[in-house]
Amino acid sequence: MKKIYMDYSATTPVKQEVLDAMMPYFTENFGNASSIHAFGQDAKRALESARSTIAKTMGTTPETVYFTAGGSESDNWALKGVMRANKAKGNHLITTTFEHHGILHTCKALEKEGFEVTYLEVDAQGRISLEALEAAITEKTVMISIMFINNEIGTMQDIKSIGEIARKHKVIFHTDAVQAYGNVHIDVEALKIDLMSISSHKIYGPKGVGALYIRKGIKIQNLIEGGAQERNRRAGTENIAGIMGFAKAAELADANLEEHIERLSALRDRLAKGIIESVDYSRYNGHPTERHPGNVSVCFEFIEGEALLLSLNAKGIAGSSGSACTSGSLDPSHVLLAIGLPHEIAHGSLRLSIGDFTTEEDVDYAIEAIKEVVHKLRMMSPLYDRVLGGK
Template sequence: MKQIYLDYSATTPVKREVVDTMLPYFTEIYGNASSIHGFGQEAKSVLEQSRKSIAETINATPDTFYFTGGGSEADNWALKGVMRANRKKGNHLITSKIEHHGILHTCTALEKEGFEVTYLDVDAEGMVSLEALEAAITDQTVLISIMFINNEIGTMQPVKAIGEIAHKHGVLFHTDAVQAYGNVKIDVNEMNIDLMSVSGHKIYGPKGIGGLYIKKGIRIQNIIEGGAQERNRRAGTENIPGIVGFAKAAVMADENLEAHREKLIYLRDKLANGIMDVIPYAKYNGHPTERHPGNVNICFEFIEGEALLLSLNAKGIAGSSGSACTSGSLDPSHVLLAIGLPHEIAHGSLRLSIGDFTTEEDVEYTIESLKEIVQKLRLMSPLYDKVLKEGK
């Protein structure tokens, strides 16, 4: 049986070149980067070189990039750190209803601390209204946090314009770029980004390592205390193998960005168009063009997403119903509800995400398999039977 992985938005395999780069830092160069002896200083040197390599991919200076345990930690730090450090300026934060739970749950925690949060609506394609965003800004607004690319439906927000609006009003701008980094070119200066979260395991690097870009001069509190690591910002002995792997993956992604994007867009469109051509009563979600190069999110009427995923898995195809962080939930996606889909349609969602190891044969096999699976599942649906009898 074929084994086809189409869940790259959840995580990516670690590339062999990345693994090879990491290996010496487990057994040969294993010092603690905080130690002053030779072993420690060797680790310290590669730590700072890795920081420099990653910073260069976003046109930042090394002293503005901080390593974290992943994207969710970076999101928590950005929001909690900025809001707590700037209480005297204001207590208001603006975000959107389709953010990753790393943002939404952090906002809920901040509301319990007395901060006020505005959750912006999005349109049917998942886009934030720039007019509504600007109208939501008050004299108490400290921070705007809008994700770069949505992890479920793939919609890409007008990040540069959002940053311009924020700065026009003296407000800071954070973006969760976990899905964007390595898939689109990012220049934090040109795009008016003040803080940005990224993650290693979305770009063919290791899990458990990420980072937060913090523009110079921004007031931000620490959320992890206990040591002087990361220039007194984030305590904890540095994960040198993970950092080295993250940097290697980042450099490879940056060097191969255009070819990577071209391949993904071609296969994405082939997959999406192929599915929509052969399966009726299906809705392609997200913006048609301003979207992640490898994201396909489709809702199929009259069936449940869980049954769809299990049937795909039986054919060796790995997909998801949305965010990997909520894949165990039976509730419909908050993102799909936010773009206006009713519960019964949102329940039949499927996210297929393409990556560097996806082939045309994988795409063709998936289209044929989905056609067969959806037809079989719908034959068990009384709602679909009713539609057929009514000739709709």
């Protein structure tokens, strides 16, 4: 049976070049970067080289890059660290209703501590109103946290304008760029981003490694107390092998970014067009152009997303109904509800995300498989039977 992976937004395979870059740090270069002997100093030099590589890919300097265990940790540190450290200024944070749960659950935790959170609505394409954002800022607003690209429907926000609004009102701006980093151009200085979360395993690097960009001068609490690692802000022996893999993945992504965007965008449009044109009662979710180059989010009426996923899996196609972090939930996606879809349509969602190893043949096979599976499932639906009966 043909096996096609179309869940790159959940995770990506580790590229061979990345694995090759990691291997020496499991064996001969195994030193602790905090040790003063030669083994430790070799590891320290590797660590700082990786930091410089990643800083360069986002248009900043090495001392602003802090390594973490991934995107969720970076999100938690950004929000909790900034809000707790700036209590004297205010207690108000602004975000949106369709952030990743790494942000939403952190906001709920902060509310329990007495902080106030404003959740901005999004339009039918998943974009916020810049006017509503500016109107929500008060004298007590400390921070704005709005994701760069939505992980489910692929919509990209106007990050530069958000950054300008935040800077104008002297409010700290954080963005969860886990889906954006390595897939679109990012210059934190030009976009006026103060903090940014990124993750390795979304760009063909290893799992369990990420980073938080923190602009110089930002007041933030330490994440973990203990040793002096990460300039005293996140204690714990560094995962040198993982960090070296992350840096190699970032280097490869940056070097091939233009080609990556062009190729994926063409495949994405081919996939979306093929699905929408061949399946009635289907809806393409997200912004039509300002979106992730490899994301296709579709809803099909009269079927359940879980049944669709299982049927596609039987045909060798790996997709998802939304975020991998909530794949065990039977509730409809909070993202799809946020853009105004009713429960019955949101339940029939499918997210296909393509990547560097996706081919045109994969896309065409997926289109035909989806057409066949949706038809089969609808034939078992009493709701669809009523539609046919009315024709």
